[in-house]
Amino acid sequence: MATPQTGAGDPKRSLELLWREFGPRLSKPGPKPKLTVDRIVEAAIAVADREGSCFGMRSVSAELGVGAMTIYRYVPGKRELIDLMVDRLSKIGPGAPDLGSLDWREGLELVAESTWEVYVEHPWLLEINQKRPVLGPDSLDGYDFVLAAFDAHDLPDREVNLVTTAVMNIVTGTARQYLIRDSADEQPETAEEEWWSAQGPYLERAVASGRYRRIARFTDPEAWDITGHDAMRYAVDRFLDGLAPRMESSRRA
């Protein structure tokens, strides 16, 4: 029952680590380090993929085959480590096409889909409670990548920001509802069915009680047959529909 909260550690330490590659490489006395921050971040991501966001620092140490406290030589604490992990996965589309060559709509759809895929692969990201935005090199890469979608337009800076955060938040919000899983769970489908079969009788009784008249009016059994991806696409599509007039009218000459 470990809580992941990021942006809460010492900001300076997080930032130093995030931008460490830009720092000077001076040689110092003492033994050569056995690990690197990058290897630790990589291992931590692997562990989180397996164990969920409540991964333990001891698990990361074990993954690397070192003592429990060794990683604290490289990283000040768990929160800062999570900051690094989050930034690492914030680089959208390393192999994606340049958004400049796409229509604005195709571009933003691609951003949404890419982000969604990251969440599918690393659902523990959704369990992180990010208190402050941690802007590391990879996050900025991702943001710079998104901005390409607006290259051919003259949308005001502020609105560009509103649009990008909106798309990100729509995807993240939907992902959080559908993609959070119990990583300790071996058969999520079974658990899902169990859950609904346990909840079913109560719901039927509640609806039958007449207290919820409008819910009772639902008849189509397919009404609830909605995947997370469906929900995400619907929200994004309607948002882009609504955005379209503004984008078209701001197209560069």
Add this chain to the structure above:
Amino acid sequence: MATPQTGAGDPKRSLELLWREFGPRLSKPGPKPKLTVDRIVEAAIAVADREGSCFGMRSVSAELGVGAMTIYRYVPGKRELIDLMVDRLSKIGPGAPDLGSLDWREGLELVAESTWEVYVEHPWLLEINQKRPVLGPDSLDGYDFVLAAFDAHDLPDREVNLVTTAVMNIVTGTARQYLIRDSADEQPETAEEEWWSAQGPYLERAVASGRYRRIARFTDPEAWDITGHDAMRYAVDRFLDGLAPRMESSRRA
């Protein structure tokens, strides 16, 4: 560093408690209980408002002036308690007007604003990792309330669900980015400024490096002057813009 994860406890116990008022009231031997589940939930919400989602069970006990383990007589565990707390706050607009008397758009805007306000008052809700949707009486009340917005329309059941979950997820997603605060923090504004002033130099250097060309093109200082409420409204407004044609064409005769 406590982790709040809900929907993970024994579903049956959560459901029994959620729907307890509908169960039979049989009299039993033994002393009258000193507490009630409702009082515990209320106290837990008060504590969470004060301490954040990582509130401890011991704090709840202290709030009620009872021993540490006493509340476990009423609630099987923390997860189930959180289920109850979440459901309790899921009743939208207890004093709100009936959505049936409003335009669909005004109705959905009101839903978004109400939900946003709940998050402002209880930001710890955003830190809960809900693994399964817990549908209790109050959640259903809230859902039934929202459905009124579609009374005058013939939108297919499935699309009604898509729209409502979209609105909820847009609000929740945005709230999560802007509203999560360190509850232990007494002056969040100071911390915010500190954070940006610590991050600033790194960002300036990064942008100056030329690696992020499109970000560098941002010049309007007001581009980043976006409140959470601004972001939420923009996302919701564009979504509703995009939804409008469908709603209008499905208006009942």
Add this chain to the structure above:
DNA sequence: CTATTACTGAGTACAACGTACCCGATTGAA
């Protein structure tokens, strides 16, 4: 009224977590 009995509430204790601290070993610089 009395005996029964289930249930209450407080205390103790344990496992798992993040991590502070300490130590001997190792290596580059003087």
Add this chain to the structure above:
DNA sequence: TTCAATCGGGTACGTTGTACTCAGTAATAG
């Protein structure tokens, strides 16, 4: 060679959720 800084690892502490125990209590059966 000497020195000092830094390495990895082990031990231990405080905090969390909560399992368990036990004596006291109050509503019911007779």
